[in-house]
Amino acid sequence: VSSAFVCSITPFARDGALDESAARAHFRRMADAGIGIYAGGSWPGEQYALELEEVERLLRAAVEESRGRVAVRAMGVEPRHAREMCEFAALAARCGVDGLHVYSLDVGHATLPTAAELERYFRTVLEATELPCVLSSHFLGGYVLSTGLIERMLADYRHVIGLCVSTHDLAYLCRVLECVGGRAEVHVGGPLHALSALALGAQGFLSVEANIAPRLARAVTDAWDRADLPAAAAAYARLMGVFALRPETPDGATVRWLKAALELLGLPGGGLREPNLPLPREERARLAERLERLRIRGGLEVG
Amino acid sequence: LSAPGTRLAWLCSVTCFDARGALDFSAQRALWDRALGAGIGLCVGGSSPAEQYALRPEEVEQLLALAVEQARGRVPVRARSVAARHAGQLRAWIESAERCGVDSVQIEPLDMGHGGRPTPAELEHYFRRALDASRGPSWISSDEAAGYRVPGALLERLARACPQLAGVDVTSADLGYLSEICERARGRLDVCVGGSAHALTALSLGCSGYRCGEAVLAPQIARALADRFAAGDLAGAAAAHAELLRWMRAIGTVPGGYVRQLKAALRLLGLSNGSVRDPFLAPSDAEVQGVAQRMAALGLRGSAR
Numbered sequence: 001v002s003s004a005f006v007c008s009i010t011p012f013a014r015d016g017a018l019d020e021s022a023a024r025a026h027f028r029r030m031a032d033a034g035i036g037i038y039a040g041g042s043w044p045g046e047q048y049a050l051e052l053e054e055v056e057r058l059l060r061a062a063v064e065e066s067r068g069r070v071a072v073r074a075m076g077v078e079p080r081h082a083r084e085m086c087e088f089a090a091l092a093a094r095c096g097v098d099g100l101h102v103y104s105l106d107v108g109h110a111t112l113p114t115a116a117e118l119e120r121y122f123r124t125v126l127e128a129t130e131l132p133c134v135l136s137s138h139f140l141g142g143y144v145l146s147t148g149l150i151e152r153m154l155a156d157y158r159h160v161i162g163l164c165v166s167t168h169d170l171a172y173l174c175r176v177l178e179c180v181g182g183r184a185e186v187h188v189g190g191p192l193h194a195l196s197a198l199a200l201g202a203q204g205f206l207s208v209e210a211n212i213a214p215r216l217a218r219a220v221t222d223a224w225d226r227a228d229l230p231a232a233a234a235a236y237a238r239l240m241g242v243f244a245l246r247p248e249t250p251d252g253a254t255v256r257w258l259k260a261a262l263e264l265l266g267l268p269g270g271g272l273r274e275p276n277l278p279l280p281r282e283e284r285a286r287l288a289e290r291l292e293r294l295r296i297r298g299g300l301e302v303g
Numbered sequence: 304l305s306a307p308g309t310r311l312a313w314l315c316s317v318t319c320f321d322a323r324g325a326l327d328f329s330a331q332r333a334l335w336d337r338a339l340g341a342g343i344g345l346c347v348g349g350s351s352p353a354e355q356y357a358l359r360p361e362e363v364e365q366l367l368a369l370a371v372e373q374a375r376g377r378v379p380v381r382a383r384s385v386a387a388r389h390a391g392q393l394r395a396w397i398e399s400a401e402r403c404g405v406d407s408v409q410i411e412p413l414d415m416g417h418g419g420r421p422t423p424a425e426l427e428h429y430f431r432r433a434l435d436a437s438r439g440p441s442w443i444s445s446d447e448a449a450g451y452r453v454p455g456a457l458l459e460r461l462a463r464a465c466p467q468l469a470g471v472d473v474t475s476a477d478l479g480y481l482s483e484i485c486e487r488a489r490g491r492l493d494v495c496v497g498g499s500a501h502a503l504t505a506l507s508l509g510c511s512g513y514r515c516g517e518a519v520l521a522p523q524i525a526r527a528l529a530d531r532f533a534a535g536d537l538a539g540a541a542a543a544h545a546e547l548l549r550w551m552r553a554i555g556t557v558p559g560g561y562v563r564q565l566k567a568a569l570r571l572l573g574l575s576n577g578s579v580r581d582p583f584l585a586p587s588d589a590e591v592q593g594v595a596q597r598m599a600a601l602g603l604r605g606s607a608r
Contacts, residue, residue, distance in 0.1 A: 048388035077417075107582055110448035274390060274432070275428070
């Protein structure tokens with residue numbers, strides 16, 4: 001059975017405080033749509049801007065609003081070293097999440113870890129937690145995990161339940177799927193390669209767009225599981241319409257336009273925290289026009 | 304900060320750890336004594352090669368206090384931040400650095416994480432917020448390792464608005480950009496370049512100095528480049544620069560391995576045990592051997608002291 005997950009936003013109130021009420025409403029909307037939840041996270045979850053106490057409240061809210069209906073996983077941020085991720089893993093376990101997303105190392109200053117350093121990092125984290133873990137292989141970190149490393153982690157740690165692969169290199173995705181061989185789930189990050197991934201044998205995809213249109217994201221995997229390829233393609237095309245809402249400028253954090261879109265649709269989302277600033281007025285106006293063309297209103301995927 | 308018209312080499316310092324991973328103050332003092340003896344400024348902290356991400360705030364403060372205690376009156380001490388996720392992360396660090404009595408602080412560019420890049424407005428907001436927290440002379444860093452450069456027009460606006468902004472530290476392979484920054488900064492801000500690669504060019508463009516990790520290994524050579532240039536001895540300056548670049552070649556050949564290679568060279572020179580902190584692994588014997596071979600091939604061993 002396939003699955004889609006939302007990479008959730010973190011709502012803030014007008015005064016910048018964590019808006020727990022809005023977060024709960026948001027998580028309920030995601031769970032109602034039947035998609036799993038990655039809560040926290042660097043983008044669009046703005047976890048870099050959260051205090052640990054706020055992360056804990058956020059994860060607990062996700063668990064309480066969603067338990068039993070969809071999976072809730074703690075997304076986390078790219079850590080500078082293992083200690084950061086181990087501390088986050090302990091926090092996530094206290095909150096009762098179903099799983100932990102283990103981001104790759106970001107050692108900073110455009111420096112890449114060696115293969116040995118990366119392996120030590122993952123082993124340190126995996127030995128520090130009993131939570132089911134999903135390993136991240138994300139090109140934005142400047143590198144992806146080697147299949148050799150993935151193989152060793154799967155062989156040595158039974159609580160590695162999945163891989164989240166974000167790459168434009170489908171040959172790499174093929175190699176990962178071959179390496180995993182059904183021993184763990186594989187999701188791709190973002191909707192771009194969702195259909196290709198499903199066709200190759202992956203279990204689904206993560207989506208930022210699901211914050212706006214969760215049922216649409218779920219519709220892709222539902223149609224796929226029914227072997228209804230025309231319906232899957234149609235849902236995918238509409239989801240990519242949401243994906244294409246983002247401004248054309250290369251600058252950019254997804255969360256800026258995403259929060260503006262949620263606000264325009266009257267959905268929970270709220271403002272941004274530093275270092276992000278709101279979309280300029282003209283970009284916001286263009287976003288409103290695009291939303292109207294997509295006929296997505298009030299959180300319902302219309303048309 | 305340097306006096307008007309002077310040219311200064313800066314040590315881009317490593318952080319010394321003992322075999323158990325604790326700060327090694329004895330080795331640190333010895334390392335900085337060499338720099339002080341050579342008369343080069345101390346840049347302390349920062350992500351690379353100082354491994355500040357792996358340091359606790361109290362350790363950063365201990366290092367800065369030590370540097371100030373050792374260097375006061377002899378050479379300036381500049382505290383370098385890490386690349387922060389938002390300006391709020393810098394405020395406590397700036398307060399701590401200024402409490403220690405450093406001569407200036409250097410604010411590294413915003414690293415939003417996950418491949419995100421700030422808009423021009425967000426970058427300006429970030430630097431203004433950080434500079435607001437600073438009471439003393441401050442530098443802004445424009446380092447391509449962040450994935451972008453700080454626009455020259457933004458630096459000019461900040462220079463007009465923030466009297467505490469005293470310098471710009473530029474790490475970029477684009478000499479056109481460096482030239483632009485030098486012209487915009489002239490008469491208002493010091494400009495220093497990061498890395499030894501463009502040190503000679505930077506001095507020719509009017510920069511006040513250069514900052515490099517190689518100065519950890521060869522502080523006298525780093526100083527000689529500035530001195531020879533100031534004396535109008537172009538041949539001497541060129542020779543010193545060439546030697547500095549040989550040090551760079553000896554340690555800089557492994558992408559992303561700068562900290563390990565630099566510490567391997569320090570180990571070979573008997574200046575450090577080569578220890579690093581997580582997430583880095585200590586240089587392997589093969590890596591140390593490789594650095595040794597390159598140093599020997601480049602004739603560097605004897606010139607370090």
